[in-house]
Amino acid sequence: MKLSLRIWRQSDAAAKGKMVSYEIDEVSEDASFLEMLDVLNERLISEGQDPVAFDHDCREGICGACSLVIDGQPHGPQAATTTCQLHMRKFKDGDSIDIEPWRAGAFPVVKDLVVDRGAFDRIIQAGGYISAPTGTAPDAHAVPIPKQDADAAFSAAACIGCGACVAACPNGSGMLFMGAKVTHLALTPQGQPERATRVLGMVAAHDEAGFGGCTNTGECAAACPKEIGLDVIAQLNRDFRKAAVRAA
Amino acid sequence: MSTDFYREGSPVADTKAPAGPIAERWEQRRFSGRLVNPANRRKLRVIVVGTGLAGASAAATLGELGYRVANYCFQDSARRAHSIAAQGGINAAKNYRNDGDSVHRLFYDTVKGGDFRSRESNVHRLAEVSTEIIDQCVAQGVPFAREYGGLLDNRSFGGAQVSRTFYARGQTGQQLLLGAYQALQRQVAAGTVDLHTRHEMLELVIADGKARGIIVRDLVTGEISTELADAVVLATGGYGNVFFLSTNAKGCNVTASWRAHRKGAYFANPCYTQIHPTCIPQSGDHQSKLTLMSESLRNDGRVWVPKERGDDRHPADIPEDERDYYLERRYPAFGNLVPRDIASRAAKIVCDEGHGVGPGGLGVYLDFADAIGRLGKQAVEAKYGNLFDMYERITGENPYERPMRIYPAVHYTMGGLWVDYDLSSNIPGLFVTGEANFSDHGANRLGASALMQGLSDGYFVLPNTISDYLADGPFEALDEGHEAVVAARKEVDDRIAFFLGNDGDRTVDSFHRELGKIMWEYCGMERTEEGLHKAIGLIRDLKAEFYKRVKVTGKAEELNQQLEKAGRVADFFELGELMCIDALHRTESCGGHFRAESQTEDGEAKRDDENFSYVAAWEFGGDEPILHKEALEFEYVHPTQRSYK
Numbered sequence: 001m002k003l004s005l006r007i008w009r010q011s012d013a014a015a016k017g018k019m020v021s022y023e024i025d026e027v028s029e030d031a032s033f034l035e036m037l038d039v040l041n042e043r044l045i046s047e048g049q050d051p052v053a054f055d056h057d058c059r060e061g062i063c064g065a066c067s068l069v070i071d072g073q074p075h076g077p078q079a080a081t082t083t084c085q086l087h088m089r090k091f092k093d094g095d096s097i098d099i100e101p102w103r104a105g106a107f108p109v110v111k112d113l114v115v116d117r118g119a120f121d122r123i124i125q126a127g128g129y130i131s132a133p134t135g136t137a138p139d140a141h142a143v144p145i146p147k148q149d150a151d152a153a154f155s156a157a158a159c160i161g162c163g164a165c166v167a168a169c170p171n172g173s174g175m176l177f178m179g180a181k182v183t184h185l186a187l188t189p190q191g192q193p194e195r196a197t198r199v200l201g202m203v204a205a206h207d208e209a210g211f212g213g214c215t216n217t218g219e220c221a222a223a224c225p226k227e228i229g230l231d232v233i234a235q236l237n238r239d240f241r242k243a244a245v246r247a248a
Numbered sequence: 249m250s251t252d253f254y255r256e257g258s259p260v261a262d263t264k265a266p267a268g269p270i271a272e273r274w275e276q277r278r279f280s281g282r283l284v285n286p287a288n289r290r291k292l293r294v295i296v297v298g299t300g301l302a303g304a305s306a307a308a309t310l311g312e313l314g315y316r317v318a319n320y321c322f323q324d325s326a327r328r329a330h331s332i333a334a335q336g337g338i339n340a341a342k343n344y345r346n347d348g349d350s351v352h353r354l355f356y357d358t359v360k361g362g363d364f365r366s367r368e369s370n371v372h373r374l375a376e377v378s379t380e381i382i383d384q385c386v387a388q389g390v391p392f393a394r395e396y397g398g399l400l401d402n403r404s405f406g407g408a409q410v411s412r413t414f415y416a417r418g419q420t421g422q423q424l425l426l427g428a429y430q431a432l433q434r435q436v437a438a439g440t441v442d443l444h445t446r447h448e449m450l451e452l453v454i455a456d457g458k459a460r461g462i463i464v465r466d467l468v469t470g471e472i473s474t475e476l477a478d479a480v481v482l483a484t485g486g487y488g489n490v491f492f493l494s495t496n497a498k499g500c501n502v503t504a505s506w507r508a509h510r511k512g513a514y515f516a517n518p519c520y521t522q523i524h525p526t527c528i529p530q531s532g533d534h535q536s537k538l539t540l541m542s543e544s545l546r547n548d549g550r551v552w553v554p555k556e557r558g559d560d561r562h563p564a565d566i567p568e569d570e571r572d573y574y575l576e577r578r579y580p581a582f583g584n585l586v587p588r589d590i591a592s593r594a595a596k597i598v599c600d601e602g603h604g605v606g607p608g609g610l611g612v613y614l615d616f617a618d619a620i621g622r623l624g625k626q627a628v629e630a631k632y633g634n635l636f637d638m639y640e641r642i643t644g645e646n647p648y649e650r651p652m653r654i655y656p657a658v659h660y661t662m663g664g665l666w667v668d669y670d671l672s673s674n675i676p677g678l679f680v681t682g683e684a685n686f687s688d689h690g691a692n693r694l695g696a697s698a699l700m701q702g703l704s705d706g707y708f709v710l711p712n713t714i715s716d717y718l719a720d721g722p723f724e725a726l727d728e729g730h731e732a733v734v735a736a737r738k739e740v741d742d743r744i745a746f747f748l749g750n751d752g753d754r755t756v757d758s759f760h761r762e763l764g765k766i767m768w769e770y771c772g773m774e775r776t777e778e779g780l781h782k783a784i785g786l787i788r789d790l791k792a793e794f795y796k797r798v799k800v801t802g803k804a805e806e807l808n809q810q811l812e813k814a815g816r817v818a819d820f821f822e823l824g825e826l827m828c829i830d831a832l833h834r835t836e837s838c839g840g841h842f843r844a845e846s847q848t849e850d851g852e853a854k855r856d857d858e859n860f861s862y863v864a865a866w867e868f869g870g871d872e873p874i875l876h877k878e879a880l881e882f883e884y885v886h887p888t889q890r891s892y893k
Contacts, residue, residue, distance in 0.1 A: 005362035010683055012806060030644075034274040038536055038757070045755045045801055045810065057497040059537045061638065062422055063328040078641075087642050110468055111807040114324075119464055121325055129430035130389045134309040134707045135388035136381070141344065144398025152389035157423060178314055186802060188389045238328070 001027050001093035006051055007047035008100045010109050013116075014094050017109065019098070029089040033076065034066065036088055037099075054113040059084040061225065063202060067167070068113055069100040072165035074223045080160065082225040102163055104172035106210040117163050124163060127201035128181040128230070130190050153187035154179045158226045165220035165228075171212030176220040178202050179232030182239055191210035198245035205238055250795055253784065253829045253872065260865050260876040261512065264669040264713075265369040274373040276757060277669065281716035289314035291722050293477035294714070295462055296320070297449045297504050300329035301421070301699060302682025303483030304428035305706030307443075309436030313711060316785040318475050319432070319441050322499055322812075327429045330485060330497040330700060332474055334421025335542040335635075337405055337413035338377040338699040341365055347401055349410040351375045356885050358697060361587060362662075362690020362854065363839035364887040367515070367880065369669055370687045374697075377704040382414055384707055388427040392416050405695045409420065412600075413696045418542050420636050428706070447811065450740045451514035452480065452511050452678070452844045453702045455732040458723065459508075459678035463733075463740050467812065470805040474728050477769055478703060478713060479677045482508060483706065486661035486683040488521065490770070490827065491601040492660035492822045493763025495540040500860040501816035502823050505665050505684055510822075513673040514666035514865035516686040518823065519831035522693055522840045523773050524659035525591035528610040528642055528652075538657035539642060541614075543695050546584045546591070548619035548628065549652070551575050553612050559576045562637055563651050574598055582892040587834045589840045589853070590657035590892060591690045596773045597851070599655070606653040611634055615651035618674075627815060629790040656773060662697060662840065663830075666878075671705060671712035673686060674865075677723075679714060681705035686775075686863070691839025744804050747814045752799035756813045759794045763787065763817070763824055771828050784825060791821040824865060835877065848889070857887050 002025050011016030026042075027036050034056050041051035057065040067084040070076035076086045091097065099113065107115040127179035145153075157180070165176035182199050189199075215235055221230045253313050266276045284292065292315050294305040301322040307319040321329060327477040341354040354375040359366060382400075386392065392414050395400040405413035414422040416527070435441040444468040453461035461476035467618045487502035488494040509515045526541045552571045558754065559566065574594055576583045586594075595612050605611045619711035620628050625648060629636070636647045643653070664686040682702040689697065726733065770776075772782035794817070802808040863878040 008362060028532050028534055029533040034640075035534045035536050039534055042755050045799060046753075048801065050801055051810060053809055055688070057323060057328055057499050058333045059498060060333055060495075060539050062419065063323075063330070063497060064325075064332075065323065065328050080637075081641060081680075085638070087641065087644070117324060121327075121433060121436075121445075124430060125317055125433045129434045131434060132384070132387035132389075132431070133312040134305075134384060134711070135380075135432075137383035140342070140382045140386040143386075143398055144577065145394055146301050147394045148398050148399050150391055150394040150398075153389075154423070155394075155418075157391050158419065160422075161325065169573070184391065188391070190387055190389050196859050226619060232334060 001029065001088070001091070003027055003091065004096040006096065006098045007113070009052070009112055012111055013108055021064045026129070027088055029087070030194050031088050032059065032084060033070070033086040035086050040167065050112065053111045061085040062160060065160035067102050067115060067162055069162070069167060069248065071098050071100065071177070074167040075225055080225055080227050102167035106172060106174065107163060107166060119211070120161050120163065122177055122209060123174065123202050123205045124181065125199035126186070126205035128192065130185060131194060132156065132190065143190060149187045153184045156228065156232055157184040159228055160226055162225065164223045164225060166211065167210065168212070168219040168223035169223065170217055170219065171215060173214050174209070174211035175205050175214040175230060175233050175236060176224065179236035181226050181236040183232040186235060186239055196246060199239045199243050200247060235243060254833065255869065255872055255874050257874040257876045260666070260878045262367065262400045262668045262878060264672070265367070270372045273369050274376055278712050280324070280532070281713060282719035284715045284718050286314055289541060292314060292316065292426045292718050294479050295320065295477040296474055296481045296483060297462065298329065298483035298485060299326035300331035300483060300485055301425055301428055301680060302706045303329065304425065304432045304679055305703050306481055306710050307441050308428060308431035308435050309707055309711045311440035312437065317435070317441040319443045320447045320449060320718030321445055324446055324466060326432055326443060327426060328498055328637070329425065330668045331699070332422045333423045333497065334699055335418045335540065336544055337379065337403065337415035337420045337696040338412060338424065339412050339696045340378050340382045340700065341412060344383060344400065345411045347410045349412050350688070353411065354378060355408065356690070358694060359690070359885040359889065361692060361694035363692050363853070363890060364857070364861070364882060365520070365692065365838050365880065366463065366688050366690030368884055373709065374379065374688050374701060374704050375706045378456070379699050380708060381700060381703045385424060385427050387840065388431060390416065390427045402545070408694070412455065412606055416575070421699060424703065426464050428703070442778070449734040450507065453732050453736045454511050454675060455726055457715070458676045460723070460726055463736050465740070469629065469723050470803070470808065472737060474733055474737065476726050478718060478723050479679060481679045481710065482665065482684050483681045484684045486662050486664065488658045489660045489822055490763070490824050491767045492760050493535060493538050493768070495524060495531065495538050498537060501819070502821045503816050506819040506823055508665060508673065508675070508678060510868050512868065513678060514676050514867055515608040515663070515826060516666040516863050517663035517691070517830065518827040519834060519841050520691045520839060521658055521661040522655045522662060522663035523592040525588055525595055526614065526654045527657035528639065529606055529655040531607060531643070533595045539638070540640065540657070541639060541652065541654060542660060543634060545614060545635060549584065549614040549616050550618055551584050551612055551614055553598045553603040553605060555603070557604065563605070568780060572603065572880050573835060579892050584890045586695065587692065593773055593842060595656055595736070597834070602626060604827065611653035611655045613651035614654045616647065617651070620648065622731060636876050642872050646889055653791060653884060660693055662686065662691060662693055666863070673719065674712070679718060681709060681710050691841055743809065743815060747798065747811055750798055750800065752797040754799060756800065756810055757799060759790065759798060760813070760817045760820065762790055763820060767824050767827070768788070772846050774842050775831045777832065780828045783828045787821060787825045787828065794818070794821060814834050828865055829873060830866065834860055834864065837882060855887070855889070
C-alpha cells in the first residue's frame with residue numbers, strides 16, 4: 001500500500017519542531033507500524049537524510065519503550081495495543097497518517113518522536129516499592145493472599161510505564177500510572193506497612209514533576225495498552241485522602 | 249597446537265570452586281570468602297552495567313549492603329531491560345506440590361538438561377538459591393499466580409516431571425523485573441545507587457591488571473565520560489541479536505561483553521545458542537524481530553504438519569490421517585513437551601523435507617482444536633487468552649479457529665564471558681552475571697531457568713562473592729589522566745570518528761541483516777564443517793565491506809541511533825566469527841549445538857564426552873583466537889545420552 005506520512009521532526013530539546021511530509025510506497029500489510037518506519041528510515045539514510053528517531057526496544061508490547069501518537073491517539077487506532085504491535089493491515093492504501101511524540105509538560109521532547117519519561121522513575125523512587133532488602137524474606141507461603149486480591153494486584157501491576165495515559169490526558173496527568181502502582185502494592189499484605197507514606201510520597205513527586213491533576217475524563221484508561229481501568233485512580237484518591245488526613 | 253583458525257593455549261581452571269560434598273560447597277565458599285566491614289563498604293565503588301534481572305538485583309543489593317554503586321543502562325528507564333519480556337516462569341525447588349521435587353532434583357534436571365556441559369558446583373548452588381528467590385520476590389510484592397486457598401500456584405514447564413515453576417500469567421519476567429527495578433529505585437532514593445539511563449558502555453578500563461572503570465556515551469548528548477571504581481559488574485545480557493532476527497529486543501547487544509573480551513576476558517562456549525521452538529514465523533523482508541509464543545502452549549497444543557509435501561490446503565481441510573504429529577510420533581514419552589533444542593530441530597527437519605506450512609514453507613502447526621474440544625474454549629482462553637490475542641494481532645489469523653503457525657527462532661545464548669565460581673572473569677575486578685556469563689546452563693537451557701539464574705546471580709551470589717575481592721580495596725585512586733583511561737577514551741573517540749567520517753553508501757541494518765542470514769544458515773540449528781568454513785569466509789568478506797561501505801548519518805554530539813547501531817554491529821561481526829570457530833572446533837553435538845556429522849542412527853545429537861567434556865574459553869587473538877580448555881567433572885550426575893523417547 002501507499003501512504004502519506006506527516007511526522008514530527010525536532011532536532012533536539014531546544015529546537016522548534018514541525019511536521020514534515022513523507023510519501024512511502026509498497027508497504028506490506030503484514031509489517032508492523034515500526035517496521036514501516038524502519039523502511040522509511042532506510043530510505044532516508046540512503047538519501048543522506050537524518051532518519052526519524054523513535055524509542056522502541058522489545059517490539060512485543062511489554063517493555064513500554066515505543067511511544068507514538070498516531071492520528072491523535074497514543075499508540076494508534078487499535079485498542080489495547082502498543083505501537084509496536086500495531087500492524088499495517090489496520091490501515092488502507094492511500095491513507096494519510098500523522099505521527100507525533102507523546103505531548104505532555106512532564107515529558108519533554110528529546111528528539112523527533114523521543115521524549116524523556118524520567119519523571120515516572122522519580123515517582124517510583126518516591127515510594128513505589130516495598131522495603132524488603134535482599135535476604136530478609138520469610139518463606140513465600142508464610143502469608144497467604146486471597147486469589148482475587150492477587151489477581152487484582154497483578155492486573156494493576158501489568159502497567160508497562162509507557163506513558164500513553166499521560167499523552168492522552170488533556171491535563172497531562174500521571175494518575176493512572178501512579179494509581180496502578182499504588183493499587184498493586186495496596187492489595188498485597190506486604191505493602192501495608194508503607195501504604196500511607198508511599199502514596200503521600202508518590203503524589204508529591206508526581207505534582208513536582210509537572211503532571212496535572214485528574215478531572216475524570218477517562219482518556220487515560222481508553223489509551224492504556226494494558227487496559228488498566230479508572231478504578232486504580234479511585235484507589236489512589238482513597239488512599240491519598242486517608243493518608244493525608246492522618247498525617248495532618 | 250595450531251589449526252586453521254585458532255591456537256590452543258594453556259588449560260584454565262575454576263580455582264574458586266570449593267571441594268567437598270556438593271551440598272556444602274556454597275556454604276563453605278561463603279564462609280571462606282572474606283567480608284568487608286560495613287563501615288568500609290561506603291568507601292568502595294562498584295559499577296554495574298545493565299538493569300535487567302541480573303543487573304538491577306545486583307545494584308539494589310550492593311546498595312543495600314552499603315557499597316557506592318553506579319548503575320548504567322542504554323534504555324530510557326531501568327524498567328525496560330529485556331528481562332521484562334520473559335513470559336513463562338521461574339523454577340524453584342520448593343516442593344510445594346509434594347511431587348518429589350528437591351534441590352537435588354532441580355540440580356540433576358538442570359545438569360542433564362544442559363547436556364552435561366555445565367559446572368556441577370554452579371548448578372547446585374543455583375538450585376539451592378532458587379527457593380530464596382521466590383521468598384524474596386514475594387516479600388517485594390511480586391504478584392505471582394495463586395490458588396483459591398491463597399497459596400502460590402505452580403505448573404510443570406518445559407518437560408519437567410514436577411511442578412516447580414512459579415509464574416505471573418504470561419508476564420513473569422515483567423513482574424520479577426519490576427520487583428528488582430523497584431528495589432533499585434529505592435536505593436536510588438536512598439542515595440546508594442547512582443543510576444544513569446540512556447548511557448551505553450563502550451570500553452572497559454583496565455589499570456595495573458585490574459578492571460577499574462568504563463567509558464560511556466550519553467546517548468542523548470553524545471558526551472563521552474569515564475566512570476572509575478573498585479570493581480565492574482557486567483550484567484549486559486545475551487548476544488542473540490547477532491542473528492539480526494531473534495526474540496531479543498532490538499537494543500540487545502554484545503558490545504559491553506565484547507569490549508571486555510578484546511581487553512582479555514575469556515569468552516566461553518559462544519556457539520551454545522538456544523533456538524526456541526514456538527515463535528511466530530516471519531512474514532516478509534521487512535521483518536525486524538521475531539516474537540516468542542510461550543512454551544507453555546505446548547502443554548495443550550499439538551504440533552503437526554501435512555504428511556504430503558507442499559500440501560497447501562486450509563488446515564481444517566486436512567483429515568487426521570493425512571497429518572503427521574511428528575513430535576508425538578518420534579518421542580512418545582514426552583510428545584509435544586520435549587526440550588527446546590529437540591523440538592526446534594524436529595521442526596527444521598520436517599520443513600527441510602518440504603512439509604512446512606505458511607510463507608516459504610517455514611512453519612509448523614500448533615493446534616488447539618483438541619484442547620478446545622476437551623476443556624472448552626473458555627478454559628483455553630483463560631489459560632492462553634493473552635497469547636492468542638498477541639498471535640492474532642501479529643498474523644491477522646484467529647488461533648481459536650485455525651491452528652497457529654510456529655517456527656523456531658533464536659532466543660537465548662548459553663555462552664558468554666567466562667567466570668569462576670565467584671562470578672569473576674579472568675580479569676581481576678571484572679564480574680559477570682546473568683545471561684552475559686556462561687556457567688549454569690551448559691549447552692541447553694531449560695525453560696524457566698533464565699529468570700532463576702539472573703536473580704540468583706544478582707540477589708544472592710554476586711553480593712556474597714564480590715566482597716572477597718573488595719576486601720583488598722579501596723584500590724589506589726585513579727584519575728582521568730591515567731594512561732589506561734586516556735587510551736580507552738581514545739579507542740572510543742576513534743571508533744565514533746571513523747563511523748561518522750566513513751564515505752559509505754550502505755545502511756548499518758543492511759549489513760546486520762546479511763550477517764544474520766549467514767549466522768542462521770550456517771551457525772543456526774544445524775552446523776556442518778563445510779558450512780562453518782564457508783560462514784567464516786563470508787563473515788570476513790562482509791566485515792571488510794562493512795568498514796568500507798557503511799554509512800552513518802548525523803553527528804556525534806546528539807541522539808544518533810545509527811551511530812549506536814554501527815558500533816554494536818561492528819562487534820557482532822567479530823563475535824559471529826568466533827561463534828563459527830567455536831562451532832567448528834566442537835565436532836560433537838550437544839544441546840543446542842548440533843553438528844550434522846555427530847548424530848545417532850536415528851538422528852539425535854551425539855555427544856563426544858571423551859574429547860569435548862570441557863568449557864571452551866576463548867582468549868581474543870584477532871583472526872586467530874586462543875582456546876583455553878576448562879575440564880568438566882561430573883561427580884554427582886553421571887553423563888548419559890539424553891533420551892526423551
